[in-house]
Amino acid sequence: AQSVTQLDSQVPVFEEAPVELRCNYSSSVSVYLFWYVQYPNQGLQLLLKYLSGSTLVKSINGFEAEFNKSQTSFHLRKPSVHISDTADYFCAENNAGNMLTFGGGTRLMVKP
Amino acid sequence: DAGVIQSPRHEVTEMGQEVTLRCKPISGHDYLFWYRQTMMRGLELLIYFNNNVPIDDSGMPEDRFSAKMPNASFSTLKIQPSEPRDSAVYFCASSLGGDYLFRYEQYFGPGTRLTVT
Numbered sequence: 001a002q003s004v005t006q007l008d009s010q011v012p013v014f015e016e017a018p019v020e021l022r023c024n025y026s027s028s029v030s031v032y033l034f035w036y037v038q039y040p041n042q043g044l045q046l047l048l049k050y051l052s053g054s055t056l057v058k059s060i061n062g063f064e065a066e067f068n069k070s071q072t073s074f075h076l077r078k079p080s081v082h083i084s085d086t087a088d089y090f091c092a093e094n095n096a097g098n099m100l101t102f103g104g105g106t107r108l109m110v111k112p
Numbered sequence: 113d114a115g116v117i118q119s120p121r122h123e124v125t126e127m128g129q130e131v132t133l134r135c136k137p138i139s140g141h142d143y144l145f146w147y148r149q150t151m152m153r154g155l156e157l158l159i160y161f162n163n164n165v166p167i168d169d170s171g172m173p174e175d176r177f178s179a180k181m182p183n184a185s186f187s188t189l190k191i192q193p194s195e196p197r198d199s200a201v202y203f204c205a206s207s208l209g210g211d212y213l214f215r216y217e218q219y220f221g222p223g224t225r226l227t228v229t
Binding site: 032034041042043044045046049090092094099100102103104105 | 205
């Protein structure tokens with residue numbers, strides 16, 4: 001069965017520091033990868049996606065993720081975080097049923 | 113567009129009672145998904161519909177759970193009878209059809225927080 005592993009359940013970081021949220025996927029065939037963000041008391045929102053082409057994908061609010069096939073990873077990074085980035089982040093991949101398999105999530109806690 | 117609408121936002125009920133959660137997807141979206149989120153199990157896909165037809169309900173935990181989509185603009189998730197272990201946040205999401213890659217861009221509603229006492 002396919003699985004998505006997010007190695008860190010919580011990541012505390014100070015404001016304006018860089019951050020990396022780790023994600024490893026399991027699929028060995030064509031893979032599509034996604035990061036979703038969930039702000040407190042809200043549903044998930046698509047942050048960025050990798051479908052094909054450039055392995056580096058970016059969001060409008062400064063996040064980026066790099067697809068690394070050899071390491072089966074899709075880590076999310078931001079060079080300088082803001083308080084408003086505090087949220088839960090979910091990595092996801094397409095599965096055999098052509099739906100999404102979500103990781104367990106990583107809580108990013110940005111401290112002033 | 114108002115986005116995916118779910119009601120109620122909060123539901124508190126006693127064990128054994130019937131609970132009905134409601135969802136209005138984004139107009140024009142062909143796919144509708146029901147998820148459950150708990151601390152212990154994370155985000156779980158319960159069932160999804162394509163053009164109002166249930167496609168995969170393998171995530172529905174028990175026969176106590178049922179879902180319907182009578183038309184393109186409305187879906188319900190029913191739990192009867194409810195149990196304390198059903199306490200969770202239930203999300204509805206929808207996505208476009210057509211190019212199948214669009215189904216991965218799911219738009220989530222705000223969720224219904226269910227507490228069964």
